[in-house]
Amino acid sequence: MRSLRWIAVLMLPGAAHAAPARPPQPPISDALPIEGLEPGGEIEARADGDLNGDGDNDTVFVVSGPDARTVHVVLSYRTGVDMGHRPAGQFKLEPDPLGPAGLTIGKGVLTIKDLTGGTTALSATYRYRAVTTKDGPRMRLIGLDATVYSRTYAHDGNEMSWNVATGDTITTLLKVTGTGEDRSYDKLYTRKFKRPVRIVYMENTPGAEEELVGVTKAK
Known part of the structure; x- marks a missing residue:
């Protein structure tokens, strides 16, 4: 239902219109994500940049509510007679942030950095590229890094770096050393x-902590 709500917002008048010859189209206005908010929701973070290589601005934003935090990606498009923006992916972040998510777009890669938890924290970094599929544009996961650690050094930790596109994976034990x-x-x-x-689209992004636990326990 929430996905349909955002699609409806993006199709409001002004989201798509005839494309005159002009410079790259701007990103979606601040009003469009706000109009799709449910009670108690807010825009936690936003980033604009070119993700699909068409020279126009795409937008990524995080909607934070009382019970969930959701990443939304909106890609620009142009045809011979039309231009606008369309949803290309979404997924839920962990619900207990230790600060707003960090969003950056560079060289066609979307990077999301998120720190959640409490005394024991989970630091997760997700990387995506826009790809064209038979169902339209989608965001493909190409990298996932995760670290679980104690912010007070009360216990050991683990970290993982997984290149989803190549399968290359690195794991490391974080061993507490020293005193006081x-x-x-x-x-x-x-x-x-x-x-x-394997191909993993944004909607199927695995839990960062679950992936970390899985590979560190594997022999």
Whole structure:
């Protein structure tokens, strides 16, 4: 239902119109994401840039509500007689942020950095590229990094870097060292290996902590 709500918002008058010869079209206005908000929701973060290589601005924003945080991607499009924006993907972030999500667009890659949790924190970085499919434009996951650690060095941690496009994966143990205010993490037992390459679209983005636990427990 929420996906249909955003599609309806993007199809409001002004979201698409005849395309005159002019410079690159601007990103969606601030009003469009706001009009799609449900009670208690707010725009946590937003970034604009070219994700699909057409020279026009695309938009990524995070909607934060009382019970959920959702990333939305809106890509620009042009035809011979029309231009506008259309939804290209969404997925839910963890609901307990330690600050707003970080969104950047560079060289056609969307990077999302998110820190969640409490004393024990999960730092997750997601990377996506826009691809064309038979169902239209979609966002493909190409990288996922995750770190679980104690913000007070109360226990050891683990980190993972997974290149989803190639399968290359690196895991490392974060071992608490030192005492008192001198505590820190040493990186030990780094392991490099290949995982099967698979296509993962934004809607099917796996949980960062679940992936980290899965690969660190694997033999």
